[in-house]
Amino acid sequence: MKNTPEEQWEILKQVTSTKAEKFAIREKIYRTIQNAPSQTSSVWTHRWKNALASCILIFIFAGFIVQMVHEKPQFKTAEPYKLDAQLFNWELDQVYSEKTGEELALYKNNESNQVGTVKEVSEQEKNNIIASKSMHINTELEHFPYATYMYIEHVKMMDVALRYYFFIPLTKEKWLEFSFDYPKLEHAEILQAMSTLKIKGKTPYNHDGPLYVTHGYGSMLFPTDLKPIYISPEKEVYHWEGASFKAYQDYLKKITSGTGGWKEQSGNNSSYTFISGNENEIVTITLKDKELTYEFTYPNRDDQ
Amino acid sequence: MKNNRENQVMEWYEQYYDDIYRFILFMLGDRQSCEDLVHDTFVRAYLAIEKFENRSGIKTWLFSIAKHLVIDEIRKRKRKRFFSLTASYADIPSSFNLEQHIEDREIVLEQLKNIQKLKPNYRLVITLKKIEECSTKEIAEILDWSEVKVRKTLSRAMQSLRKINGMEGRSENEKYS
Numbered sequence: 001m002k003n004t005p006e007e008q009w010e011i012l013k014q015v016t017s018t019k020a021e022k023f024a025i026r027e028k029i030y031r032t033i034q035n036a037p038s039q040t041s042s043v044w045t046h047r048w049k050n051a052l053a054s055c056i057l058i059f060i061f062a063g064f065i066v067q068m069v070h071e072k073p074q075f076k077t078a079e080p081y082k083l084d085a086q087l088f089n090w091e092l093d094q095v096y097s098e099k100t101g102e103e104l105a106l107y108k109n110n111e112s113n114q115v116g117t118v119k120e121v122s123e124q125e126k127n128n129i130i131a132s133k134s135m136h137i138n139t140e141l142e143h144f145p146y147a148t149y150m151y152i153e154h155v156k157m158m159d160v161a162l163r164y165y166f167f168i169p170l171t172k173e174k175w176l177e178f179s180f181d182y183p184k185l186e187h188a189e190i191l192q193a194m195s196t197l198k199i200k201g202k203t204p205y206n207h208d209g210p211l212y213v214t215h216g217y218g219s220m221l222f223p224t225d226l227k228p229i230y231i232s233p234e235k236e237v238y239h240w241e242g243a244s245f246k247a248y249q250d251y252l253k254k255i256t257s258g259t260g261g262w263k264e265q266s267g268n269n270s271s272y273t274f275i276s277g278n279e280n281e282i283v284t285i286t287l288k289d290k291e292l293t294y295e296f297t298y299p300n301r302d303d304q
Numbered sequence: 305m306k307n308n309r310e311n312q313v314m315e316w317y318e319q320y321y322d323d324i325y326r327f328i329l330f331m332l333g334d335r336q337s338c339e340d341l342v343h344d345t346f347v348r349a350y351l352a353i354e355k356f357e358n359r360s361g362i363k364t365w366l367f368s369i370a371k372h373l374v375i376d377e378i379r380k381r382k383r384k385r386f387f388s389l390t391a392s393y394a395d396i397p398s399s400f401n402l403e404q405h406i407e408d409r410e411i412v413l414e415q416l417k418n419i420q421k422l423k424p425n426y427r428l429v430i431t432l433k434k435i436e437e438c439s440t441k442e443i444a445e446i447l448d449w450s451e452v453k454v455r456k457t458l459s460r461a462m463q464s465l466r467k468i469n470g471m472e473g474r475s476e477n478e479k480y481s
Contacts, residue, residue: 009434011408012415015329016322017338025339026317029346033310134340156336 023280023300030278031217032136034259080201081170083120088176091196091225092189108185113159116180126167126175135165136217143211145197145204152216155181162216164190168199187215188226188238195224210242212254219260219276220283223251226292233296240292248287255285313350320363323436324370330431331374333420341377345370360445367438367446371428378424418468426461433458 017025081087083104085097097104097118106116121129130138130151137152151165162182170176176199180190191213198204212221226238240247252272255262261277271286284295324345329338348369349356356365419427428447432438440458444451 008411008415011411012330012435013326013437014408015326015412017325017335021339022321022325025321025342026314028343029317029350030310030314032343032347033313033350134344136343154340156340 023298027280028136028217031219034219035137035139081120081174081176081199083118086200088118088197088199090193090198092193095185095189095193106180113184114181115184116178118179119177120170121167121175121177122173123175126177129165129177133163133165141166141194141213143205143207143209144195145206146199146202148194150194159184166194168197170199170202182216186228186231188222188228191215191222191224192226210247210250212251212258214259219258220262220274220281220294221251221255221258223247223292229291235296236294238292238294240287240290243287243290243292252285309350309353312353313346316349316362316366317346320366323363324366327367327431327436328370328374330416330419330435331424331427332377333416337377341370341373344373348373361442364438364442364445367432367436367442368448371446375424418465421468422461422464425457426464429454429458430461430465 083102084099085104087104094109095106095115097106099105103117103119105114106118107113108115133151133153135151135153137150139150141148141150146168149167151167153163153165155161155163160181160183164178164180164182166178168176168178178194180193182190195211195213211224213224214220215222222238223240223242225241227241228236228238230237252264252267255274256264262274262283263277265273265275265282267273270288271284273282273284275282280298280300282297282299286293286295321342325338325342328341328345329335332338332341345366349366352369356362360368419430422430429443432443432446433440438446440451440454443449443454447454449457
C-alpha cells in the first residue's frame with residue numbers, strides 16, 4: 001500500500017463520478033432550470049402580489065367591520081367535505097382508498113403495499129411539506145379538473161424513487177393533498193388519476209380538448225389517458241383510450257410546440273421520431289390501433 | 305435572458321462538476337446524496353446568479369453554495385439519526401479505475417470513511433485544502449472565516465485525522481502530513 005502522504009492525497013484527488021452519472025445529473029439540472037420561473041419576473045410578481053394581498057386584506061377587514069356592526073353573530077356551518085372513501089373518484093379503477101386515522105391510504109388492486117395517501121392540510125401545513133422535502137418539480141397543471149399544484153420529491157427508498165404531491169384547494173382554509181409513489185404506480189397512472197379526479201360536492205372543470213403532461217423529470221409530453229402495458233428504460237407501450245388519427249396528429253404537433261425544444265426528425269403515417277432540444281434524447285413514437293409505443297435512445301450517453 | 309443564465313450555469317457545470325462532486329462526496333460519504341446535492345448546488349447557482357457579484361471566483365462561490373447544502377444535510381441526518389458511518393463506502397464512483405488500482409480503492413474507501421468521522425468543520429477544511437487544493441484565502445471566503453481560523457482548524461483537523469488513522473491500526477508511520 002502506498003504510504004507517503006502526498007501520494008495518498010493525490011489518489012483522493014482523482015476520485016470522480018462516472019460519465020453516465022454526470023450526464024444524468026446534467027439532465028436533471030437542465031430540466032429543473034427549464035421549469036424554474038424567470039427570476040426577474042418573479043421579483044416583480046412578488047411585489048405585485050404583496051401589494052395586491054395588502055389591498056385584499058384591507059378590503060376583507062373593512063368587510064368584517066361592516067358585518068360586525070350590522071349583523072348579529074351567526075354560527076358557522078360545518079365544512080361540506082368529509083375525508084372518506086366517498087369523497088372522490090377517478091378513472092384509475094384499480095387504485096382505491098381506505099381510511100386510516102385522519103387520512104386515506106391508497107392501495108392498488110389487492111396488493112398490501114400502500115401506493116399513496118390522501119389527506120386534508122392547512123395552507124401552513126402545505127407550505128411546510130413543500131419546504132421540508134427535496135422537491136425538484138413545482139408546477140401548476142393546466143386544464144385539470146381542479147386547480148392542481150404538482151410537486152415531485154426525489155425519494156431515496158428501496159421501493160420508491162419519486163413521490164408525486166398534488167395540492168388542490170378544497171375550501172378557503174383547507175387543501176386536499178394527494179401523494180403517489182413511483183414506481184409503485186407508473187407516471188401515466190398517477191397523472192391519469194389526477195386528470196380524471198372528481199371531488200364530491202365540488203364541480204370539476206371540463207377541458208374542451210386533450211390533456212398532455214410530462215412524466216417525472218422528463219420534457220416529453222404524453223396524453224393523460226394512457227394505460228401502461230409494458231414499461232422498460234428503453235421502451236414504453238401504452239393503451240391510448242382516446243387514440244384516433246386526428247388525436248395522434250394533434251398530439252405530435254403538441255410535442256414540437258411544448259417544452260424541451262423537441263424537433264421532428266422523421267416520420268410516416270404511424271411512426272415519428274423526435275429529438276430533444278439538447279439532442280441528448282431521441283424518441284420514436286408509433287401508434288398501432290390504440291397501442292402507443294415509445295422507443296428511447298440517448299445518443300450522447302457513454303454507457304449506450 | 306433566461307437562456308443566457310441557463311447557458312452560463314451549464315457551462316459552469318461542465319467546468320466545475322468534478323470539484324463540486326468530489327467535495328460533496330468527501331463531506332457526506334454517500335453517492336446518492338452526492339448526486340442530489342450536486343444538482344441542488346447548480347440549481348441554486350442558477351436561481352441566485354444575479355446575486356453573484358464577482359467578488360469571489362465562480363468556483364469559490366459554487367463551493368460556498370455546496371457548503372451550505374452539505375451542512376444542512378448533516379444537520380438533517382443528525383436530527384433523523386439515520387447517519388450510518390458504514391452506509392455506502394463500498395459504493396465509490398466507478399470511474400475510479402478499480403480493476404487496475406485495488407490498492408488505491410482501499411485507500412479511497414478507508415480515507416472516505418475516516419474523513420466522515422471528523423467534525424463537519426474539520427471535514428470542510430481538510431476536503432477543501434487537501435483534496436480540492438483551495439488556498440487558505442479561498443477557504444476563508446468559502447466558509448466565511450478568517451484566514452487564521454482556517455489555519456488553526458486545519459491544523460486541528462489534521463491532528464484528529466492522524467489520531468483516527470492511528471486508532472484504525474493502519475498507520476504505524478504517519479500517513480498524512
